[in-house]
Amino acid sequence: MKVGIVGANGYGGAELLRLLHHHPYIEIENVVSHSTKGTSLT
Numbered sequence: 001m002k003v004g005i006v007g008a009n010g011y012g013g014a015e016l017l018r019l020l021h022h023h024p025y026i027e028i029e030n031v032v033s034h035s036t037k038g039t040s041l042t
Contacts, residue, residue, distance in 0.1 A: 004030035 003020060007013045008031045020026045 001025055002027045002029045004028075004032065006032045009033040009035055 003026055005013055005017055005020070005028065008017055013033070017028070017031065020028060
């Protein structure tokens with residue numbers, strides 16, 4: 001399943017990203033954050 005995360009710069013978004021990254025059936029397509037626009041996600 002392809003997913004996108006909106007609001008990834010907050011604690012909840014970062015935790016959701018961490019959990020979904022390790023899920024075997026999830027492919028992260030988009031990560032959106034207005035306050036950290038243009039910064040690399042590491």
